[in-house]
Amino acid sequence: MLPPRAPVAASGAPTVEPVVEPVDPHKWGRIDDDGVVYVYSSRGERPVGNWQAGDAEAGLAHFGRRFDDFVTEIALLETRLASGSGDPKATRAHAVELRDSVDTLAAVGDFDSAAARLEIVIGAAEAAVAGASQARAAARARAIAAKEALCAEAEALAESTAWKSTGDRLKEIVEEWRQIHGIDRKTDDALWKRFAKARDTFTRHRGTHFADLDKQRVAAKDAKEKLIARAEELSGSSEWGKTAGEYRTLMEQWKASGRAPREVEDQLWERFRAAQERFFSRRNKTFSDRDSEFEANAEVKERLLAEAERIDPAKGLDAARAQLRSVQERWEAAGKVPRERIREFDTRMRAVEDRVRRAEDSHWRRTDPETAARVNQFRARAESFRAQAAKARAAGDERKAQQAEAQAKQWEEWLGTAEGATRG
Numbered sequence: 001m002l003p004p005r006a007p008v009a010a011s012g013a014p015t016v017e018p019v020v021e022p023v024d025p026h027k028w029g030r031i032d033d034d035g036v037v038y039v040y041s042s043r044g045e046r047p048v049g050n051w052q053a054g055d056a057e058a059g060l061a062h063f064g065r066r067f068d069d070f071v072t073e074i075a076l077l078e079t080r081l082a083s084g085s086g087d088p089k090a091t092r093a094h095a096v097e098l099r100d101s102v103d104t105l106a107a108v109g110d111f112d113s114a115a116a117r118l119e120i121v122i123g124a125a126e127a128a129v130a131g132a133s134q135a136r137a138a139a140r141a142r143a144i145a146a147k148e149a150l151c152a153e154a155e156a157l158a159e160s161t162a163w164k165s166t167g168d169r170l171k172e173i174v175e176e177w178r179q180i181h182g183i184d185r186k187t188d189d190a191l192w193k194r195f196a197k198a199r200d201t202f203t204r205h206r207g208t209h210f211a212d213l214d215k216q217r218v219a220a221k222d223a224k225e226k227l228i229a230r231a232e233e234l235s236g237s238s239e240w241g242k243t244a245g246e247y248r249t250l251m252e253q254w255k256a257s258g259r260a261p262r263e264v265e266d267q268l269w270e271r272f273r274a275a276q277e278r279f280f281s282r283r284n285k286t287f288s289d290r291d292s293e294f295e296a297n298a299e300v301k302e303r304l305l306a307e308a309e310r311i312d313p314a315k316g317l318d319a320a321r322a323q324l325r326s327v328q329e330r331w332e333a334a335g336k337v338p339r340e341r342i343r344e345f346d347t348r349m350r351a352v353e354d355r356v357r358r359a360e361d362s363h364w365r366r367t368d369p370e371t372a373a374r375v376n377q378f379r380a381r382a383e384s385f386r387a388q389a390a391k392a393r394a395a396g397d398e399r400k401a402q403q404a405e406a407q408a409k410q411w412e413e414w415l416g417t418a419e420g421a422t423r424g
Contacts, residue, residue: 025064029108067109092125313359
């Protein structure tokens with residue numbers, strides 16, 4: 001019998017050769033007097049060799065060991081099938097080869113049993129081959145499905161405008177694609193063309209987008225160069241209000257013109273801002289110098305306001321008018337005040353002017369002849385109806401007395417309104 005071996009399976013894992021119980025050659029064969037060796041089987045006996053090297057016992061042992069080696073090979077095939085190691089197709093081929101040698105093998109042993117085991121091995125190997133084929137088909141189907149899913153995802157991304165994230169994902173898909181195996185070349189090429197078409201569509205759209213963006217940025221650069229030229233032209237202007245308005249318009253146009261190329265955008269902005277700052281710095285200095293001058297005017301107007309606010313029309317309307325005119329003449333001559341105090345001064349002066357004007361209006365209403373005549377008329381009519389009521393009541397005519405009193409009351413109300421108007 002051969003010593004145990006450790007052959008390497010196709011998977012890389014070693015498969016230990018099984019230990020086989022030695023055969024008893026006396027049970028399965030004989031050697032005749034001429035040295036011819038025979039083996040028994042269900043079909044009778046057949047010669048398997050000739051032994052002249054020693055006695056019959058040694059010859060049977062030699063041919064028995066040959067059978068043990070044969071059975072060891074069968075057991076090794078059985079072990080490989082049971083463990084799932086090795087290539088079932090190669091196992092089947094080896095088993096067929098062993099089966100075909102049963103009728104010619106020069107050995108002594110139970111060939112019927114060996115042949116039966118080989119048929120079982122061949123059947124199991126064929127089943128394993130079929131199973132492996134199914135497994136390969138299933139793996140191929142899974143691989144195709146995985147790549148089809150990647151194709152579908154790429155096609156869904158083809159119209160995306162999320163340029164950065166979509167580009168990164170398409171790169172990841174390529175890496176995932178490379179990890180998927182087991183597809184025939186024709187199918188794999190067709191799937192790759194499908195994926196490549198979707199990726200190329202996205203790449204083309206992205207290229208067009210950035211090409212258009214580059215054109216827009218060049219146009220924005222040209223537009224901003226013109227705005228800068230205008231801003232620099234205005235920076236020496238002394239038309240403060242008009243020029244400040246123009247700068248506001250330029251700023252709106254700047255924002256609407258879009259972004260220039262990244263490498264020049266900041267430089268353009270610095271030039272534009274510098275032109276604005278030159279103008280507004282000059283304007284602020286001019287206003288600051290002017291405000292210093294206007295502070296003195298403000299002190300004069302503070303004193304004039306104090307004088308004006310002491311005017312009391314109730315002490316004499318003509319005198320109040322004269323005082324107000326005097327203050328107004330000196331007010332105009334005093335000049336401008338700082339901008340932040342203009343509203344305060346105008347409000348206070350307007351209050352004095354309104355007070356004198358209301359006094360004038362009240363005086364006019366009191367002295368207007370038409371108004372006085374109207375008041376006297378209302379009073380006379382009210383008194384007349386009161387007299388009629390008293391006369392009617394004295395005569396015992398209560399109904400006529402009440403009618404006269406109602407008329408008197410109406411005229412008294414009108415009289416009160418007219419007198420109120422004259423009092424202002």
